[in-house]
Amino acid sequence: MNEPKKDGERFEDQLENLEKIVARLEDESVGLEEALGLFEGGMELARRCRARLEEVEQRVTQLLEDDEQDVEAEDEESE
Amino acid sequence: MTDRVYSVAALIAEVNTLLEQGFSGVRVEGEVTNASTSARGHIYFSLKDESAALDCVMWASRARRIKFQVEDGLAALARGSLTIYPQRGRFQMVVEDLQPQGVGALQLAFEQLKKRLEAEGLFAAERKKEMPALPNRVGIVTSATGAALQDMLKVLRRFPHLEIIVAPAMVQGDGAAREIATSINRLIDSNRVNVIIVGRGGGSLEDLWAFNEEEIARAIAGSPVPVISGVGHEVDFTIADFVADIRATTPTQAAELVVTRLEEQYRRLRDARARLLRDLDRQLQLARTRLAGLAGSSGLARVPQRVRLLRERLHRAARLSPALRRVYESARARLELATRGLHRLPARVAAGGHRRLLISRRQQLEQLMSARVASNRARLEAGDRALGHLGPTRVLQRGYSITFLEGAAEPLKDAAWIHGGQSLITRLARGEVRSLVSRTITEPRSVAPEKVRQPTLFDDATEAGAEPVDDGAIDE
Numbered sequence: 001m002n003e004p005k006k007d008g009e010r011f012e013d014q015l016e017n018l019e020k021i022v023a024r025l026e027d028e029s030v031g032l033e034e035a036l037g038l039f040e041g042g043m044e045l046a047r048r049c050r051a052r053l054e055e056v057e058q059r060v061t062q063l064l065e066d067d068e069q070d071v072e073a074e075d076e077e078s079e
Numbered sequence: 080m081t082d083r084v085y086s087v088a089a090l091i092a093e094v095n096t097l098l099e100q101g102f103s104g105v106r107v108e109g110e111v112t113n114a115s116t117s118a119r120g121h122i123y124f125s126l127k128d129e130s131a132a133l134d135c136v137m138w139a140s141r142a143r144r145i146k147f148q149v150e151d152g153l154a155a156l157a158r159g160s161l162t163i164y165p166q167r168g169r170f171q172m173v174v175e176d177l178q179p180q181g182v183g184a185l186q187l188a189f190e191q192l193k194k195r196l197e198a199e200g201l202f203a204a205e206r207k208k209e210m211p212a213l214p215n216r217v218g219i220v221t222s223a224t225g226a227a228l229q230d231m232l233k234v235l236r237r238f239p240h241l242e243i244i245v246a247p248a249m250v251q252g253d254g255a256a257r258e259i260a261t262s263i264n265r266l267i268d269s270n271r272v273n274v275i276i277v278g279r280g281g282g283s284l285e286d287l288w289a290f291n292e293e294e295i296a297r298a299i300a301g302s303p304v305p306v307i308s309g310v311g312h313e314v315d316f317t318i319a320d321f322v323a324d325i326r327a328t329t330p331t332q333a334a335e336l337v338v339t340r341l342e343e344q345y346r347r348l349r350d351a352r353a354r355l356l357r358d359l360d361r362q363l364q365l366a367r368t369r370l371a372g373l374a375g376s377s378g379l380a381r382v383p384q385r386v387r388l389l390r391e392r393l394h395r396a397a398r399l400s401p402a403l404r405r406v407y408e409s410a411r412a413r414l415e416l417a418t419r420g421l422h423r424l425p426a427r428v429a430a431g432g433h434r435r436l437l438i439s440r441r442q443q444l445e446q447l448m449s450a451r452v453a454s455n456r457a458r459l460e461a462g463d464r465a466l467g468h469l470g471p472t473r474v475l476q477r478g479y480s481i482t483f484l485e486g487a488a489e490p491l492k493d494a495a496w497i498h499g500g501q502s503l504i505t506r507l508a509r510g511e512v513r514s515l516v517s518r519t520i521t522e523p524r525s526v527a528p529e530k531v532r533q534p535t536l537f538d539d540a541t542e543a544g545a546e547p548v549d550d551g552a553i554d555e
Contacts, residue, residue, distance in 0.1 A: 012212035035362035
């Protein structure tokens with residue numbers, strides 16, 4: 001598993017698309033209607049990217065020798 | 080010498096006894112030639128110098144303990160015993176230990192493996208995988224009890240959205256290489272990580288030795304998941320470092336690379352979002368400039384409709400982000416101002432007698448809409464400035480008012496121009512008053528109406544300055 005293919009798109013591609021939208025929106029010749037469309041699309045992409053970035057909560061797991069069942073390691077706060 | 084006649088076997092047996100007694104633990108140095116390894120792991124070679132050669136054998140049980148490859152040309156010191164191999168009657172040395180000369184055995188082993196793997200292309204830059212775009216599921220192969228693990232966790236804690244899976248392995252001593260390789264493979268098989276750190280704190284060459292073993296090199300090279308090596312200190316280079324997709328100097332730095340990538344992506348996302356908000360705001364200002372330009376030049380009947388549509392879209396966009404709400408409010412206020420100006424336009428245009436120009440004006444305005452913004456803005460600013468000085472707004476602020484006959488373009492200056500029952504519009508500093516004329520009182524002298532520049536939308540526009548854009552912070 002290199003990159004989970006959720007939303008049918010890689011995170012990197014989504015982020016790049018977002019940046020393209022921003023670049024396009026920075027072009028002053030864009031009309032207001034198109035600008036709004038870009039903005040709406042961009043905000044949606046930003047939301048999805050952020051969801052991907054934050055999809056996991058930090059936890060430390062130990063992969064055990066005799067597998068199948070992993071046990072959660074001690075919480076790191078209680079070191 | 081006796082007269083005794085030996086059988087071949089007896090002779091060899093007797094000589095072997097003498098050899099064992101006289102040459103046990105003998106040491107001999109020479110250059111390795113004709114080295115070969117049998118299927119069962121025995122190593123056969125010859126030691127030679129300028130004028131002599133000695134056949135040698137190293138049984139598999141001993142051969143397994145030497146880390147380096149017994150290669151032709153190697154200057155070596157052998158320790159062992161001498162014997163005649165009865166079946167062939169061949170004199171040979173049974174080597175128990177072999178040391179390279181001029182270089183340490185481990186150093187030699189390292190150089191040899193490095194050369195071999197390099198020749199195989201395992202270190203080639205083009206087969207290195209990049210750090211994933213989103214390395215948020217991190218596998219760690221290290222000692223469960225070592226300081227290296229704590230060092231890495233400490234750094235990784237900086238990014239709260241990480242899954243960390245530790246696959247413990249002994250990192251030094253016999254069998255360490257196998258454990259490390261196994262743990263790497265288990266992480267890969269678990270399908271739960273998108274980057275793997277193989278790490279160990281600093282130590283001597285012997286301590287770090289496991290990371291110079293072929294088994295680890297193969298596990299790393301075969302991983303479909305990018306592997307970061309962080310072994311020892313900055314100065315230590317292990318085979319694992321050469322094979323790894325990314326080499327970190329220490330375990331801590333390996334963890335840093337992961338967190339840095341994630342923080343960098345977070346920053347990119349924040350920037351993009353902030354720029355989206357800012358750029359939309361700018362586009363709204365541009366739109367306002369264009370509307371102002373339209374209002375000041377002529378009437379455009381479609382504009383109020385367009386403005387309404389845009390307002391609805393804006394409203395929808397604003398719902399996407401609380402941060403945009405303020406931008407939206409100011410934009411809405413500007414659009415209000417712009418439309419209010421537009422609603423007054425048809426009357427003015429009609430009164431000015433420019434109706435016939437309307438069609439061609441409209442075409443010009445379409446072009447104006449799509450013209451470069453810079454010129455629009457410059458025009459607007461110049462207009463703003465001029466009107467700020469000349470316009471009647473200042474006068475209105477002081478409590479004066481301007482009155483128009485409804486539908487008239489010019490301010491009312493003479494009571495004789497109107498009569499009872501007509502509608503008037505009185506413009507105040509804020510808002511307007513609509514009234515009906517009850518009666519007029521005329522004065523004898525009638526002044527011809529002079530051309531007075533109309534207050535326009537620009538007066539309103541100057542009041543609605545640009546608000547600072549929301550920074551679009553990601554944490555709402």
